[in-house]
Amino acid sequence: MIHVYAIVEASEALPSGSGLGGAAVEGYDLDGIQAIVSRHEGTRIEPTETALLEHAEVVEAAMAETGAILPARFGRGLADERDLDDLLRSRHGELTRGLEQVRGCVELGVRILAPGPAVSASDNGAATGTEYMQTRLAELARAEEVAHEIHDLLAEGARESARPDVGSGEFLLSSAYLVPRGDVDRFRGHVRSVENSYPQLVVVCTGPWPPYSFAAIAASDHERA
Amino acid sequence: MNEDERLPLEQQITLVELVDRVLNKGVVLSGDVVLSVAGIDLVYVGLRVLLASVGTLERLNSNPAMTASAL
Numbered sequence: 001m002i003h004v005y006a007i008v009e010a011s012e013a014l015p016s017g018s019g020l021g022g023a024a025v026e027g028y029d030l031d032g033i034q035a036i037v038s039r040h041e042g043t044r045i046e047p048t049e050t051a052l053l054e055h056a057e058v059v060e061a062a063m064a065e066t067g068a069i070l071p072a073r074f075g076r077g078l079a080d081e082r083d084l085d086d087l088l089r090s091r092h093g094e095l096t097r098g099l100e101q102v103r104g105c106v107e108l109g110v111r112i113l114a115p116g117p118a119v120s121a122s123d124n125g126a127a128t129g130t131e132y133m134q135t136r137l138a139e140l141a142r143a144e145e146v147a148h149e150i151h152d153l154l155a156e157g158a159r160e161s162a163r164p165d166v167g168s169g170e171f172l173l174s175s176a177y178l179v180p181r182g183d184v185d186r187f188r189g190h191v192r193s194v195e196n197s198y199p200q201l202v203v204v205c206t207g208p209w210p211p212y213s214f215a216a217i218a219a220s221d222h223e224r225a
Numbered sequence: 226m227n228e229d230e231r232l233p234l235e236q237q238i239t240l241v242e243l244v245d246r247v248l249n250k251g252v253v254l255s256g257d258v259v260l261s262v263a264g265i266d267l268v269y270v271g272l273r274v275l276l277a278s279v280g281t282l283e284r285l286n287s288n289p290a291m292t293a294s295a296l
Binding site: 002003004007035047049052053055056070071072073074075076077078087095098109111176202204206209212213215216 | 235238239242243244247248249250251252253254255
């Protein structure tokens with residue numbers, strides 16, 4: 001089978017280093033675009049944590065060599081070279097447009113931890129459990145408003161932003177921003193100023209990442225912010 | 226919060242972000258994603274545990290009053 005790491009332009013150099021399970025990393029060109037792949041025995045590769053990290057390393061190394069990259073999601077793999085050729089042929093247009101959209105950019109991730117409950121019922125001034133819950137719900141609703149405000153603020157400093165995920169699980173905000181390489185420091189400055197404006201929130205900025213969150217968006221051209 | 230405390234939090238979130246990107250973002254090129262594969266469930270279980278601990282620890286760190294009342 002063939003595992004795909006990313007799509008780059010045909011002229012780009014291959015990343016040094018090996019792929020999943022130490023396999024050699026190869027390029028497969030078709031009409032100006034290139035899939036970065038490795039070949040494996042068997043019908044599929046188990047997506048263990050090690051395999052996911054190896055995939056990510058190849059994508060990162062490839063990004064270092066290139067001006068435009070569409071990272072691939074870890075998938076089941078392609079059966080053979082003919083499937084790979086069919087894929088590149090049938091989606092050539094969207095992949096080429098996708099590369100244009102992310103050219104020169106990296107992705108920065110922002111996560112904000114959901115604020116904890118206001119200590120206890122007696123400390124937040126509530127006389128009863130019901131009042132406490134009402135106060136708590138109001139706090140969370142307000143926090144989600146703040147998350148949208150922060151997202152809008154950060155999106156202004158980015159070329160594009162992914163649809164933000166607000167108020168799910170442990171995080172008040174999970175979002176991703178496409179930023180020209182040269183603007184990374186400036187964007188981090190925006191994040192720091194947000195952090196200073198909302199001292200009660202814990203804001204973590206990760207990256208620069210290869211533009212994973214924008215590869216699918218760019219290629220299918222929907223949900224653009 | 227000082228830098229010593231912040232580093233592990235950032236590293237943990239970075240791992241979560243990385244796995245999330247490799248599995249859920251990125252362009253789908255080779256069949257559908259691997260949600261049906263057993264190994265992935267294990268990765269997700271691990272991440273949920275990690276996330277829960279990140280959130281809890283951070284709250285305890287950032288809110289000493291809560292530490293006193295919660296413990």
